Amino acid sequence: MSQTDESPTTLAKTPTYEYYGFVLYLLSFIAFAIYLLWAYLPKEVLESLGITYYPDRYWALALPVWSFVLVIFIFVAFISINFLNTAPLDSFNTITGSNEFNSNFYYS
Numbered sequence: 001m002s003q004t005d006e007s008p009t010t011l012a013k014t015p016t017y018e019y020y021g022f023v024l025y026l027l028s029f030i031a032f033a034i035y036l037l038w039a040y041l042p043k044e045v046l047e048s049l050g051i052t053y054y055p056d057r058y059w060a061l062a063l064p065v066w067s068f069v070l071v072i073f074i075f076v077a078f079i080s081i082n083f084l085n086t087a088p089l090d091s092f093n094t095i096t097g098s099n100e101f102n103s104n105f106y107y108s
Helices: 015-041 043-048 058-085
Strands: none
Touching: 015 058
16 A cells, blocks of 8 residues: 555535624624614713714613514414414314214214
8 A cells, every 4th residue: 555645635625604703793793783782881981972863762771572472472373373274173183093083973
């Protein structure tokens, strides 16, 4: 057996999706930090930093609450749709098995 200098490389090209994910993570962290600063810093501090145009503080509480209510609504809506699309318990469509309908049992 001859030994060659060509060994398989173990370095794989890193997918760009990893970079996109890391950048998205950093941007979301920065956006959350800006949100917290806007929500908790007094008006005077923001103006001293040169930030004079920003939304009303009402939205600092309203948007998270509305988002939470939307998620709860989606859960309730999906459960309701499943109940509407499910056959009633006394329907013959819910009976399964090898002997789905035994007429002797029901009509004797």
